Amino acid sequence: MRKTNIVIFSLLFIALSSIFVDALGYTFAYREQEHLFLFDTQFFSSLVASVGGVGEYASLFVTQFFYVPYLGEVILALILSFIYLLSSAASYRLFKAYDPLFLALIPVVYLLTSYESLSFNISHVTSFFTVLLSIYILTFIKNRVVFVVVLSLVMALYCYAFGWIYVCAAATVIFLTTLSAYLFKSVVFIHKKWFIGVVLLLYTLFASVAFVQSYNAKEKLMALTELALQKGDWDSVLAYASKSRLNSSLMHYYQNMALAYSGRLSTSLFNHRQAVGSKSLYVTYDTNSSQFTKVGHYVYEYIGHIHEATHWANESIVVYGESSYNLINLIKYNILLGKPKVAMRYIRRLDKSLFYKNIALYYKNMIDRGDMPNIYLHKENNSDVRFTNTQSFRGELDAMIALNPLNKNALTYKFAFLLLEKKFSEFVSELIAATNSGIIVESDITDQYLQALLVYGQVTGASTPLDHLITDELKGRYIGYIRAKSDKNWAELKSRYKSSYWLYLDYSDLL
Amino acid sequence: MKRIHNKIAIFAAISLLFLFCSCNSAPSRVDYIVDTTPELFPDYTNTTFPSTIAPPNFCIELVGDEYYIAITGEDHVYFTYRGASAEVIIPPSKWRELCGDVGDGDFWIDISISNGGKWTQYAPIINSISTNKIDEYLAYRLLYPGYELWNEMGIYQRELSTYSEECVFSNDRVDKGCVNCHAFSNWSADTMMLHVRGKHGGTIIKQGDKTDLVQTNTTEFPNGAVYPSWHPQGRYIAFSSNEIRQYFHTSGIKPVEVSDSNSDLFIFDTNTNKQISSIDIAAKNKMETFPTWNNSGDVLYFCSADFKKDNKIEEVRYNLYSVSFDPETALLGDTVLVVDAQKLQKSISFPRVSPCGNYIMYTLSDYGNFSIWHPESDLYLLNLRDSTTRLMSEVNSSDVESYHCWSSSGDWFVFSSKRVDGLWAHPYIAAFDKDSGVASKPFALPQDDPKFYKEFMRTFNIPEFTTTKIDLNYKN
Numbered sequence: 004m005r006k007t008n009i010v011i012f013s014l015l016f017i018a019l020s021s022i023f024v025d026a027l028g029y030t031f032a033y034r035e036q037e038h039l040f041l042f043d044t045q046f047f048s049s050l051v052a053s054v055g056g057v058g059e060y061a062s063l064f065v066t067q068f069f070y071v072p073y074l075g076e077v078i079l080a081l082i083l084s085f086i087y088l089l090s091s092a093a094s095y096r097l098f099k100a101y102d103p104l105f106l107a108l109i110p111v112v113y114l115l116t117s118y119e120s121l122s123f124n125i126s127h128v129t130s131f132f133t134v135l136l137s138i139y140i141l142t143f144i145k146n147r148v149v150f151v152v153v154l155s156l157v158m159a160l161y162c163y164a165f166g167w168i169y170v171c172a173a174a175t176v177i178f179l180t181t182l183s184a185y186l187f188k189s190v191v192f193i194h195k196k197w198f199i200g201v202v203l204l205l206y207t208l209f210a211s212v213a214f215v216q217s218y219n220a221k222e223k224l225m226a227l228t229e230l231a232l233q234k235g236d237w238d239s240v241l242a243y244a245s246k247s248r249l250n251s252s253l254m255h256y257y258q259n260m261a262l263a264y265s266g267r268l269s270t271s272l273f274n275h276r277q278a279v280g281s282k283s284l285y286v287t288y289d290t291n292s293s294q295f296t297k298v299g300h301y302v303y304e305y306i307g308h309i310h311e312a313t314h315w316a317n318e319s320i321v322v323y324g325e326s327s328y329n330l331i332n333l334i335k336y337n338i339l340l341g342k343p344k345v346a347m348r349y350i351r352r353l354d355k356s357l358f359y360k361n362i363a364l365y366y367k368n369m370i371d372r373g374d375m376p377n378i379y380l381h382k383e384n385n386s387d388v389r390f391t392n393t394q395s396f397r398g399e400l401d402a403m404i405a406l407n408p409l410n411k412n413a414l415t416y417k418f419a420f421l422l423l424e425k426k427f428s429e430f431v432s433e434l435i436a437a438t439n440s441g442i443i444v445e446s447d448i449t450d451q452y453l454q455a456l457l458v459y460g461q462v463t464g465a466s467t468p469l470d471h472l473i474t475d476e477l478k479g480r481y482i483g484y485i486r487a488k489s490d491k492n493w494a495e496l497k498s499r500y501k502s503s504y505w506l507y508l509d510y511s512d513l514l
Numbered sequence: 515m516k517r518i519h520n521k522i523a524i525f526a527a528i529s530l531l532f533l534f535c536s537c538n539s540a541p542s543r544v545d546y547i548v549d550t551t552p553e554l555f556p557d558y559t560n561t562t563f564p565s566t567i568a569p570p571n572f573c574i575e576l577v578g579d580e581y582y583i584a585i586t587g588e589d590h591v592y593f594t595y596r597g598a599s600a601e602v603i604i605p606p607s608k609w610r611e612l613c614g615d616v617g618d619g620d621f622w623i624d625i626s627i628s629n630g631g632k633w634t635q636y637a638p639i640i641n642s643i644s645t646n647k648i649d650e651y652l653a654y655r656l657l658y659p660g661y662e663l664w665n666e667m668g669i670y671q672r673e674l675s676t677y678s679e680e681c682v683f684s685n686d687r688v689d690k691g692c693v694n695c696h697a698f699s700n701w702s703a704d705t706m707m708l709h710v711r712g713k714h715g716g717t718i719i720k721q722g723d724k725t726d727l728v729q730t731n732t733t734e735f736p737n738g739a740v741y742p743s744w745h746p747q748g749r750y751i752a753f754s755s756n757e758i759r760q761y762f763h764t765s766g767i768k769p770v771e772v773s774d775s776n777s778d779l780f781i782f783d784t785n786t787n788k789q790i791s792s793i794d795i796a797a798k799n800k801m802e803t804f805p806t807w808n809n810s811g812d813v814l815y816f817c818s819a820d821f822k823k824d825n826k827i828e829e830v831r832y833n834l835y836s837v838s839f840d841p842e843t844a845l846l847g848d849t850v851l852v853v854d855a856q857k858l859q860k861s862i863s864f865p866r867v868s869p870c871g872n873y874i875m876y877t878l879s880d881y882g883n884f885s886i887w888h889p890e891s892d893l894y895l896l897n898l899r900d901s902t903t904r905l906m907s908e909v910n911s912s913d914v915e916s917y918h919c920w921s922s923s924g925d926w927f928v929f930s931s932k933r934v935d936g937l938w939a940h941p942y943i944a945a946f947d948k949d950s951g952v953a954s955k956p957f958a959l960p961q962d963d964p965k966f967y968k969e970f971m972r973t974f975n976i977p978e979f980t981t982t983k984i985d986l987n988y989k990n
Binding site for chain 1: 658764765767769771966969
């Protein structure tokens with residue numbers, strides 16, 4: 004039976020590792036981004052001071068290894084596998100009998116299926132594991148009285164350190180395993196191997212069903228998109244966004260951020276679904292969805308509104324804590340805003356982690372430079388007091404452009420905003436003004452801008468100095484579009500004009 | 515055999531003693547002598563410590579291979595340290611001995627630093643000890659320096675003679691609601707209050723063994739109680755009722771602006787749970803805030819700005835006013851302008867009357883009343899004997915100095931300052947000479963870890979001295 008347990012442990016480890024590497028691989032990177040373990044006495048003391056704090060500390064310690072692909076997956080698979088082995092082994096050491104029903108597999112299956120949800124706290128796994136490990140180690144005390152006294156003391160301590168629930172759960176698992184072993188002790192299995200095989204098969208079936216039922220494809224897609232966004236892997240963001248058919252403003256926001264950061268906002272805005280209009284270009288503070296808090300800084304960083312990006316990054320660190328992601332954002336912004344001492348405090352924090360020391364060093368070296376690659380900040384002193392109007396994104400775009408008319412990112416964003424708002428007249432006048440002042444040249448005027456220019460001419464009958472850019476081919480396409488529209492030829496509209504501004508203008512409700 | 519064991523033990527003891535002595539012995543020679551003092555963090559140079567404060571551990575802000583430090587009195591070396599670390603941890607017993615011996619006198623910190631085998635001896639740092647009594651506890655709120663949102667926060671209490679800190683009230687108890695504005699009557703934790711915002715909101719008022727949760731928002735004061743000041747006799751609490759708004763700067767050095775769109779004052783009678791107010795402290799054309807009593811409780815000082823519907827935040831400036839109050843009849847008198855800050859294009863916040871009654875310390879900034887976000891805000895002192903006011907340059911820095919509190923004796927005061935990096939506020943304490951009205955150079959509240967103020971990620975809010983330990987005994 005001991006061999007059987009070792010075999011089950013090994014199989015379990017292989018199965019869990021495979022699942023973690025494949026189906027749940029994204030959860031490791033995601034969780035790692037959410038937390039940061041620091042080798043710091045203040046960090047330790049702040050966590051362990053509360054009930055269950057040691058468990059939380061242990062879980063963060065384990066989570067830091069999720070930074071290295073495979074390492075975290077192997078560690079968690081080992082911990083979960085050991086939960087089975089330790090339960091069985093502790094039970095055997097206490098009562099000298101093995102459980103033929105392998106009840107110790109139940110908590111493993113439960114923890115695995117719970118782990119699928121990104122909101123699951125790893126401390127449930129690490130705390131449960133630590134309690135079981137301690138019980139197992141204590142079973143080596145041969146004197147029963149000493150064992151009971153030490154076990155009681157340790158478990159009382161663990162009730163504070165990890166939480167009573169883990170002590171109760173561990174005791175329950177060991178008790179049930181022992182009870183099962185005791186009840187089946189006298190039973191003689193004629194086909195023992197077959198019996199074990201059938202029991203394990205049942206567990207596998209049960210685990211598979213539970214796993215599939217708990218699998219949240221939408222959550223996975225969102226997490227993958229977020230991770231790709233953080234890495235700056237814009238093509239992946241766009242690929243994930245196109246997979247999502249939800250009218251989620253957050254997913255649309257991610258998509259448009261990828262377009263903006265990859266320089267495709269002026270060319271490919273309508274190559275992608277724009278089902279939520281201009282709201283997909285920014286986020287507003289929403290108490291019901293704190294997820295927005297974490298990503299609100301992207302747009303403001305892009306348009307050079309570093310004060311507002313800092314605002315969002317600060318809110319995010321308050322809500323989500325000191326993740327590497329939040330710390331890095333605040334380091335970047337404070338360096339840009341000329342607050343090196345504030346940036347240094349965040350750098351020192353990052354420097355206390357195991358895997359972000361190099362990044363901390365990189366930003367430490369950047370402090371003297373006072374700027375950041377790929378982030379624009381208009382540094383001209385302006386003594387006028389102006390406050391950000393978080394309710395009017397348009398106003399903020401205007402303010403950024405007024406602060407520096409050469410802020411091309413803000414201008415591109417404003418054009419996208421006007422197009423998505425269907426304010427093509429305003430768009431055209433802004434486009435003409437920008438061209439006249441030389442901020443953009445004619446070669447910057449993309450096909451989607453010309454489509455808006457063409458509509459403007461058709462609707463208002465007015466001509467513009469940029470009309471010469473409209474080609475006959477574009478005019479021909481527009482005529483074709485109008486014909487298909489009047490014929491209500493939806494198939495043609497969708498196939499030939501899917502990526503046109505005209506389709507968005509007329510049928511955005513149906514997108 | 516036993517003899518051999520004894521010899522080994524004696525030899526080991528002597529070796530250890532020798533090792534210990536050599537570890538802390540002064541360098542055998544000094545290669546250079548300079549007449550400047552090395553920079554310390556926190557800046558514990560030329561300052562005055564109360565004799566009951568915890569040891570002021572510090573870091574030497576100069577790079578070296580080895581450091582030698584000796585802390586000495588007139589004729590006694592209390593503590594020496596020699597080692598590679600620039601962090602100096604003073605044993606509490608040695609510090610107590612020093613404080614006890616020095617009394618109201620000076621002590622010296624001698625520092626030598628070795629680089630590449632060459633020792634440089636720096637000019638001694640001179641600090642003083644004062645036996646003037648400082649209160650035993652300091653209460654403050656700790657939270658992450660966020661903008662709009664918060665997560666974890668709590669009111670904490672620090673024993674000043676040790677590093678012991680206790681949480682008095684954590685917002686875990688109220689579903690992460692905001693807890694703020696802890697205030698005490700006569701520095702006593704037996705009569706205190708704090709606000710809880712959110713679902714379980716209200717004002718927790720403790721008077722002796724009785725602790726109640728009181729609702730203070732009424733139709734007349736829909737914003738409820740905000741900034742408090744306990745009447746010295748413990749019956750009344752003067753509150754401002756503020757409609758607070760937050761704004762975020764688009765550019766410049768300030769990140770956040772907290773401003774009132776309206777505010778009034780009322781006096782809360784804890785015996786009857788009734789609000790007392792009058793046109794003098796709740797005028798429609800004025801925004802009154804930051805009430806504070808004088809020590810006899812017959813004058814209420816407060817800040818007030820003109821109320822206009824189209825007020826521009828950067829043009830709202832508060833003057834300091836006073837109004838007489840009769841605690842027997844609870845009647846208010848006429849208001850008197852005490853300091854006209856508007857005339858100077860400045861704005862006053864947080865007036866606090868010294869226990870001797872001769873001074874009012876306040877914060878002055880360019881505009882508004884939430885000076886903690888204003889780097890230009892400084893502490894000022896109004897001498898009530900001759901009505902002169904002065905910038906307290908001896909305590910101010912180039913960054914924020916804001917909330918402050920006198921000790922019960924009036925010999926010390928504590929204030930919030932963001933001088934370390936401009937974002938995190940830390941408590942600084944300074945000695946105060948009641949006769950001359952001059953303060954000593956302030957020192958950061960000593961911490962066990964010398965790097966604490968560079969690494970601690972929470973900001974200190976509203977430092978308030980108390981003479982007794984807080985036992986809120988509140989069960990929600």
